[in-house]
């Protein structure tokens with residue numbers, strides 16, 4: 001049985017409409033470079049996956065862990081997620097993850113189609129609140145969460161922040177990190193953890209090849 005994480009009990013919330021970075025327990029457990037506030041929900045959502053060494057649990061596996069994860073971040077609405085909601089959210093997470101993983105075996109077109117199928121399940125509405133336009137998905141439960149995430153991605157794409165959100169190149173890891181480097185060239189979620197490991201393996205393989 002996976003152990004429960006209890007270290008993220010402090011929930012920071014503000015009444016302000018502008019997003020501020022809060023503690024992101026999902027990404028912090030993988031020590032992934034954090035995204036700016038506008039992409040934090042998306043990064044956190046993707047890092048609810050079970051991965052890493054040692055393996056961390058899937059925070060969307062059960063309603064209890066999913067709901068406590070949801071409440072660590074700020075959302076337009078925070079519905080109480082059910083097991084059915086989680087099935088849909090895990091599917092969405094998988095197709096978003098596929099968009100970010102470099103060199104996956106599945107073709108680009110296949111993963112694009114996968115996400116497009118999810119998008120067909122949504123109806124959108126635009127609202128005006130204190131002079132700010134906001135896009136939200138109609139419906140309850142997981143649609144509220146997914147709608148906020150897709151809205152964040154939409155905005156990030158307009159501001160060219162989206163390409164900076166990356167999946168670690170180590171296929172066993174694929175943790176989502178934010179590349180804030182000037183030339184946008186980072187490939188490891190954490191150079192110490194994944195970069196060194198892969199470089200070590202590559203140099204061992206080279207040595208073996210040279211010796212044979």
Ligand SMILES: [Zn+2]
Nearest residue numbers: 168173189194
């Ligand atoms: Zn990694």
